[in-house]
Amino acid sequence: MSLNTVIGCESCKTSIGRKGCFLHSGNWISISKEDIKSAPNSTTPIKPTDTPRKEWEEKTEDINMTPTTPLPEEKKKIILDLCGGTGAWSRPYKEAGYDVRLVTIPEHDVRKYEPPDNVYGILAAPPCTDFSVSGAQYWKVKDKDGRTIDSMGIVMACLMIIAKAQPKFWVMENPVGRLVHWIGKPKLTFNPCDYGDPYTKKTYLWGIFNELKQIPVKPIRVSSQGSWVQRLGGKSAKTKELRSITPVGFANAFFKANQ
Numbered sequence: 001m002s003l004n005t006v007i008g009c010e011s012c013k014t015s016i017g018r019k020g021c022f023l024h025s026g027n028w029i030s031i032s033k034e035d036i037k038s039a040p041n042s043t044t045p046i047k048p049t050d051t052p053r054k055e056w057e058e059k060t061e062d063i064n065m066t067p068t069t070p071l072p073e074e075k076k077k078i079i080l081d082l083c084g085g086t087g088a089w090s091r092p093y094k095e096a097g098y099d100v101r102l103v104t105i106p107e108h109d110v111r112k113y114e115p116p117d118n119v120y121g122i123l124a125a126p127p128c129t130d131f132s133v134s135g136a137q138y139w140k141v142k143d144k145d146g147r148t149i150d151s152m153g154i155v156m157a158c159l160m161i162i163a164k165a166q167p168k169f170w171v172m173e174n175p176v177g178r179l180v181h182w183i184g185k186p187k188l189t190f191n192p193c194d195y196g197d198p199y200t201k202k203t204y205l206w207g208i209f210n211e212l213k214q215i216p217v218k219p220i221r222v223s224s225q226g227s228w229v230q231r232l233g234g235k236s237a238k239t240k241e242l243r244s245i246t247p248v249g250f251a252n253a254f255f256k257a258n259q
């Protein structure tokens with residue numbers, strides 16, 4: 001490896017860890033420092049460690065994600081994944097044979113979406129860019145130029161769908177921020193490391209759902225603020241998407257508790 005290359009994740013070009021970043025396991029390659037676009041302020045590889053991942057794998061061994069009997073088409077429970085992006089949150093439901101409807105742009109806009117009959121559960125993850133505390137310095141400008149209200153429109157559209165569909169359970173997610181001013185206190189606050197993914201990103205959950213079983217692991221510090229999420233800077237759509245992907249451990253824990 002030359003002086004200008006480091007070991008990094010083939011998929012997202014971050015240089016944190018050894019076996020694959022926490023989102024894309026197993027795809028580490030030697031990449032040039034210029035290529036690490038998503039972590040522009042920090043190109044030094046962090047001392048590799050895979051202990052927390054191992055710890056998680058051991059702790060989650062007992063979780064059986066396979067359905068015992070496949071359901072016939074007409075009996076499949078409908079799950080709406082509103083503003084679902086990559087579909088990472090609803091993936092355990094999909095893999096277990098539920099009828100998952102990914103309602104996300106560009107294919108579907110929640111502001112124009114009519115829910116079907118017999119919705120069983122709703123997961124909602126409206127964009128947090130205009131609410132999250134990490135962007136607090138822009139709130140005033142966004143209030144003035146209309147972005148706050150536009151984003152609130154998406155939150156309201158999700159709540160309208162929930163009210164129309166009246167599912168057995170529903171949940172709305174957003175990172176710590178000012179949404180509490182308008183939709184009240186969350187039911188639960190968590191970090192991904194509470195459910196096995198070794199990083200922090202304080203996140204709120206509102207809704208009506210069953211308690212999740214925690215699988216706590218130690219978060220790995222990879223930046224002065226803590227997790228790789230803060231280190232993954234940049235305004236590109238790609239890095240924004242990476243920052244907002246639902247952590248696998250949380251998605252599995254949520255599925256286990258709400259079926």
Ligand SMILES: C[S@@+](CC[C@H](N)C(=O)[O-])C[C@H]1O[C@@H](n2cnc3c(N)ncnc32)[C@H](O)[C@@H]1O
Binds near residue numbers: 083109110111126
């Ligand atoms: C916070 S991210 C959700 C990420 C998701 N949990 C995942 O694991 O990929 C919000 C998503 O909502 C989508 N989105 C933004 N505006 C939308 C709209 N009006 N209707 C539906 N989806 C929208 C964005 O494209 C983005 O993928």
